[in-house]
Amino acid sequence: MIEARHLTKRFGPATAVDDVSFHVGRGEVVGFLGPNGAGKSTTMRMVTGFLPPTGGEALVAGYDVAEETLAARAAIGYLPENNPLYEDLRVGEYLEFRAALKGVPRRRRAARVAAVVEMAEVGDVRGRLIGACSKGYRQRIGLADALLSDPPVLLLDEPTVGLDPGQVVHTRALIKSLAADHTVVLSTHILPEVEAICSRALILHRGRLLYDGPVAELRRSLAGGGAVILTLAATAAEGRACLETAPGVAAVEELPPDGGGSRFRVVAAPGADVREALFWACAGARLPILEMAAQSVSLEEAFLSLTTQEELARDAEREVAP
Amino acid sequence: MRGALAVAKKELLSYFFAPMAYIVMAAFLLMNGFLFAVILQALSQPGASSASPMGVFFGGTLFFWIFLIVTVPAITMRLGAEERKSGTLETLLTAPVSDAAVVAGKYLGALALYAACWLPTLIYVWVLTRFAEVDAGPVAGGYLGVLLVGMLFTSVGLFTSLASRNQLVAATLAFALLLSLLTVSILTFLVTDPFWKGVLDYVDLWAMLQNFSKGIVDTRAMAYLLSGTALFLALSHQALQAGRFSR
Ligand SMILES: Nc1ncnc2c1ncn2[C@@H]1O[C@H](COP(=O)(O)OP(=O)(O)OP(=O)(O)O)[C@@H](O)[C@H]1O
Ligand SMILES: [Mg+2]
Numbered sequence: 001m002i003e004a005r006h007l008t009k010r011f012g013p014a015t016a017v018d019d020v021s022f023h024v025g026r027g028e029v030v031g032f033l034g035p036n037g038a039g040k041s042t043t044m045r046m047v048t049g050f051l052p053p054t055g056g057e058a059l060v061a062g063y064d065v066a067e068e069t070l071a072a073r074a075a076i077g078y079l080p081e082n083n084p085l086y087e088d089l090r091v092g093e094y095l096e097f098r099a100a101l102k103g104v105p106r107r108r109r110a111a112r113v114a115a116v117v118e119m120a121e122v123g124d125v126r127g128r129l130i131g132a133c134s135k136g137y138r139q140r141i142g143l144a145d146a147l148l149s150d151p152p153v154l155l156l157d158e159p160t161v162g163l164d165p166g167q168v169v170h171t172r173a174l175i176k177s178l179a180a181d182h183t184v185v186l187s188t189h190i191l192p193e194v195e196a197i198c199s200r201a202l203i204l205h206r207g208r209l210l211y212d213g214p215v216a217e218l219r220r221s222l223a224g225g226g227a228v229i230l231t232l233a234a235t236a237a238e239g240r241a242c243l244e245t246a247p248g249v250a251a252v253e254e255l256p257p258d259g260g261g262s263r264f265r266v267v268a269a270p271g272a273d274v275r276e277a278l279f280w281a282c283a284g285a286r287l288p289i290l291e292m293a294a295q296s297v298s299l300e301e302a303f304l305s306l307t308t309q310e311e312l313a314r315d316a317e318r319e320v321a322p
Numbered sequence: 323m324r325g326a327l328a329v330a331k332k333e334l335l336s337y338f339f340a341p342m343a344y345i346v347m348a349a350f351l352l353m354n355g356f357l358f359a360v361i362l363q364a365l366s367q368p369g370a371s372s373a374s375p376m377g378v379f380f381g382g383t384l385f386f387w388i389f390l391i392v393t394v395p396a397i398t399m400r401l402g403a404e405e406r407k408s409g410t411l412e413t414l415l416t417a418p419v420s421d422a423a424v425v426a427g428k429y430l431g432a433l434a435l436y437a438a439c440w441l442p443t444l445i446y447v448w449v450l451t452r453f454a455e456v457d458a459g460p461v462a463g464g465y466l467g468v469l470l471v472g473m474l475f476t477s478v479g480l481f482t483s484l485a486s487r488n489q490l491v492a493a494t495l496a497f498a499l500l501l502s503l504l505t506v507s508i509l510t511f512l513v514t515d516p517f518w519k520g521v522l523d524y525v526d527l528w529a530m531l532q533n534f535s536k537g538i539v540d541t542r543a544m545a546y547l548l549s550g551t552a553l554f555l556a557l558s559h560q561a562l563q564a565g566r567f568s569r
Binding site: 045048049050051052070071073074076078080082084085086087088089090093097098100101102103129145 | 324325327328329331332335336339340408409410411412413414415416417418419420566
């Protein structure tokens, strides 16, 4: 449904998006991740046709965004970053205006507005001036607008920013329920959100696409086998000597003791699961294990390691280059 | 052009939800009412010219023109500048409507408010008919002239507003442009060279409106006003497209 081919955007000398290509199929929910200034919003703006790309092209629902602009735009429901709205209109009027603008037939307009008001839960502010609505409500009005013409593709730039926890849960559930017959791309800084609703992640960093793959894979492939927290009935030196001999162990850190015994954090080599090896190593050395807990690597850690690896690689490149 | 009417309707809604429309209309009515009263007073003096009051009212005084070049920028200044500043341009330009429809819609919305400003002046005509015979031709011509001049002025205001992100800048630019359009009318008094006089006659807004309010519908004047309008609408379209590049 969305096809980005070598999208590039330069603002003067600065390259905001650098040769980004990806494909999003029907029914996929894709999370767009990346630190501030990575180029997420710029990429979205190019896909909606708002910003003309410096290079490359984008297709939405089979329409070239630059050539068949109106057809492509008709297929997109877009929630821009910061969600700009007309402050001086009432919520209902705004949605009716947007429905007319999006070509919803006159006789279906009232029904569509009512439907999105229900979906985005903005019923209680329908008669209020948008300028007088709170941030969370404004965000929901923007979401309602994106859903108005029931477009097959939804591009949501940080959809849950400013929502209260209840609404965050509601909005995520809404997006998930839409996933069955819509293609959704949402950008966010909240990594658990990606885990909760996205099947795939795209990670941008400094304008380049660093990762494109399943969310589950992201955590596994990037952060190795994770770490294990162990408490042994032994002295620190005994414990360390024993743990370091176990196969697949990359590093052993001593942790401050918590009650009896000595505590360690054992980091596994990438891809390895060391729990069994640790059991046999300790059993062989006759050091009783009092406690063992796997510490899975959080998505945040995976994300950080990915973006810092990229930064290190770039710095290395730069040192070699001149 | 799908979507143009929706945009026009939204612009009108915005005008009437904000105090702007009421302030502009009230000020316009007050100023013109005062002007009309002064004209009536002057014309009823013994020995005064036998000019028709509506004829003098439409473009016959400097005040009329000053009101006009202040009122029109006040109407048009938010059309584009506000969309840029608040970022709503992004939602507008990602909706499935062409840039031409957006320009047309905004233009129609502003022109409708302009027309609404003139509506109450029909009362003056009604008042006049109570006291004297009023010739329909010149009055209709006067209103036609006012509409055509308004079309040109509104297109100028729309252009400056779509080209800036600050309402005050948009209004000031529009005022300056309209003032220069008007100044060439005044230059006709100073120029004696027949060639340049001919050229300046062609763009003399003051004389044009005076002719209209005598019931003379000059096609050259119409051509000037309509082609000027078309030019500034085309410029508006360009300015809107340029808006994508700089947000
Ligand atoms: N109109 C513009 N003019 C100049 N530079 C711009 C413009 N828009 C974006 N940029 C630059 O492009 C880069 C990418 O910006 P973008 O808004 O796409 O980042 P983002 O990934 O959405 O960040 P965030 O997480 O903060 O929303 C930034 O360095 C930004 O300064
Ligand atoms: Mg962004």
